[in-house]
Amino acid sequence: MNESLLKELSEAAGIPSREEALRSIVRRELASVVDSMEVDDMGNLIAFKKGRGQKKLMIAAHMDEIGFIVKHIDARGFMSLQPLGGFDPRQLFAQRLHVHGYAGERLPGVMTYNTKPAHLLTPEEARQSPTIEKFFVDVGMSAEELGEKVRIGDMVTLDRNAERCGDNFIGKCLDNRVGVFVMIEAMKALGEHELDIYAVATTQEEIGLRGATTAAYAVNPDIGIALDTTLCCDYPGSADADAVTRLGDGVGIKIMDSSMVSHPKLVNLCRDLSERDDIPYQMEVLPRGGTDGGAIQRAREGNVSITLSVPTRYIHTVNEMISISDAEAAIQLLTTLLQESHSADFSLE
Ligand SMILES: [Zn+2]
Known part of the structure; x- marks a missing residue:
């Protein structure tokens, strides 16, 4: 895993509306793998990679930190x-x-x-x-x-530096720099694909999913995938049933949070692909907290949406901790979805 890129993303500064340092990192990393990039008036960086022009998939990873x-x-x-x-x-x-x-x-x-x-x-x-x-x-x-x-x-x-810690990685605002990292790495790993892909580094998520709201309206995707961190309360003082996720158990496939209930067929697709490819995964039910997935789902007439999560201990502190293998699982599942979800049937009776 490219730990130096994750460290650079974690240590960069960018509160809601001031994401310029992050935009320039994402731009640098994606320049050679996408067809075009633009920045809208909310500061969202929208990177486009052409497929067959039939269906659109939007990824959203928020750049801002609290x-x-x-x-x-x-x-x-x-x-x-x-x-x-x-x-x-x-x-x-x-x-x-x-x-x-x-x-x-x-x-x-x-x-x-x-x-x-x-x-x-x-x-x-x-x-x-x-x-x-x-x-x-x-x-x-x-x-x-x-x-x-x-x-x-x-x-x-x-102010906090990021570093390796056992099999894990600690730093400030891995919420959501690890999501931005997963998006970059999946775009680099991407092979043959039919979907038109819009990889969007969004702004102002932490104060109400604001960047994703306008980006989803502009892109009007058929499928939306948000990338974010989620609670991982698998430590002393927290009941087993309240852990939400466990560090090292794999990418979180979100069933719900307070901003959305993920599309049931997209949830099943994520689970099936993970089973097929032996990608470690865990099902996530988050009682409180929202993600850009909620903004994508409710844009225009509604969209098929989900959030893939990287379990994160000590969230919203300067010592957020993620597992390297969970981030790798997220990259693998996202890459597979980009390549294979064009043929999935999401119709609801
Ligand atoms: Zn977040």
Whole structure:
């Protein structure tokens, strides 16, 4: 597996609406394997690979990561943040981050919780859950110095390097850089195919499937496949029935999440192809959380859609963990679908 590409994708910065660094990686990787590429006004990168011109398949992999923008800079140079995407404030203690100044400078800083020292807290105060509003950012500069580098609305991302960890891989925002990775690698592995394929690196998924919504309208596919991460709560403290997926057990074939119920015949096709080719897979039922698959399914008059998932432990923290073999299984199943789903019958009686 091309771990250096996955590492590069994980370490790149791109909050919703600021996916430009990711777009340029995807563009570079797909340039030699597709027929054309365009960027729409939402920032979606739509790469097209021609087939026989009879049916269209759209892949959606979101590029954006949960992050922040600068909301306020106080007189002493401390900044407060507006989150873009679903952070759990309990996971944000003692983080390092980057403030991406408007002139392109990456300023390292720390994120700290604005509270009294522990020995001054009342028992009542000590019990309160943390809130995003009470975190502030310190990049070690005065307000005056900052004024030349940072403006309200500039991007802030958490800082963490990606690395191999046993048979697994850890890093920030593997949700959904591993999905982008799977899309790139499947497009590179693609052999003979009849479907016209639109590989779309989407934007703004983390704040409501926004890029995929407009891209699916534009592409108007016959088949939609979203690639994303899913919960993998197979660790201490989580009941067996609530694990959703297990790390290393294979690609997740999504039956449902809160944005969609996957097309039943496409679910069966994924299962049958996995069985036939010995691709490790697991069936996924996710009670909460949505994916771009939901946006594709409900575009225009509705589309045959599913999401393929890479199980991810510690999701929406800076230490998301995926299994290398699960990512490989996702690449294999997606490649097979691209090559073979043109002849499948998805009609419902
Ligand atoms: Zn995601």
